[in-house]
Amino acid sequence: MHNSLFLNWQQTLQPFEVDPITVEKVFTYLVEAYSNPNRHYHTLKHIHHVLNTIQTLQAHTNDLIAVQLAAWFHDVVYDTQSPNNEEKSANYAVQWLSSLGIPANTITYVTRLILNTKHHQAAVDDFDSQVLLDADLAILATPPIRYQEYAHAIRQEYIWIPQAEYRVGRRQVLEKFLQRQRIYFTPLMFDTKENIARLNIKAEIKILNQQ
Numbered sequence: 001m002h003n004s005l006f007l008n009w010q011q012t013l014q015p016f017e018v019d020p021i022t023v024e025k026v027f028t029y030l031v032e033a034y035s036n037p038n039r040h041y042h043t044l045k046h047i048h049h050v051l052n053t054i055q056t057l058q059a060h061t062n063d064l065i066a067v068q069l070a071a072w073f074h075d076v077v078y079d080t081q082s083p084n085n086e087e088k089s090a091n092y093a094v095q096w097l098s099s100l101g102i103p104a105n106t107i108t109y110v111t112r113l114i115l116n117t118k119h120h121q122a123a124v125d126d127f128d129s130q131v132l133l134d135a136d137l138a139i140l141a142t143p144p145i146r147y148q149e150y151a152h153a154i155r156q157e158y159i160w161i162p163q164a165e166y167r168v169g170r171r172q173v174l175e176k177f178l179q180r181q182r183i184y185f186t187p188l189m190f191d192t193k194e195n196i197a198r199l200n201i202k203a204e205i206k207i208l209n210q211q
Helices: 002-016 020-034 044-056 064-073 085-099 104-115 127-136 144-157 163-179 187-210
Strands: none
Touching: 002 020, 002 044, 002 064, 020 044, 020 085, 044 064, 044 127, 064 085, 064 104, 064 127, 085 104, 104 127, 144 163, 144 187, 163 187
8 A cells, every 4th residue: 555655746847847856755744644643544545445445536626636635634643632633634734845845835725625625515516625525524424334344433432531521522523424314415426325324323323322
């Protein structure tokens, strides 16, 4: 997976003609950030899954490279006790993308995409945000065993919260997804994954209620 991620990173930066040493330096920083021992779900595996889903949904994008760059940085800061992870991640994106010589207008666009992951909402004509958000939530529509692994990993990231309190909070998060008119924005994800995601979420709520 590491090699495939590095190849993806190199290909994404190719149009900007960044020198290889800087390309590798920023990649190493990203790997370190996503390999933090406190992470159980928001890891390189998550980034790999998000990037693969974006590839599948690329026909829906206006600016594929910006979406890919936003995917790389959207969880670069992930502290379950902080309410400002997305803002901090966006700031790091500005810092590191500037060091790569990425144009300022692209960086501004990437940071906006990252900030949209905070509430998982996108305007009807904001296709790039829609693709990024659908890719970020693609885990919800994976097979039941994979979904259960995800739910367990999220619990591990919030291990500092007592079980009773976690159960209430997690259930609220999940119920908000069920209350939405649609979890997925892109036609492909909505048509093929929406029902699966809803079934998985309902199954997790049922387990939480039994605990």
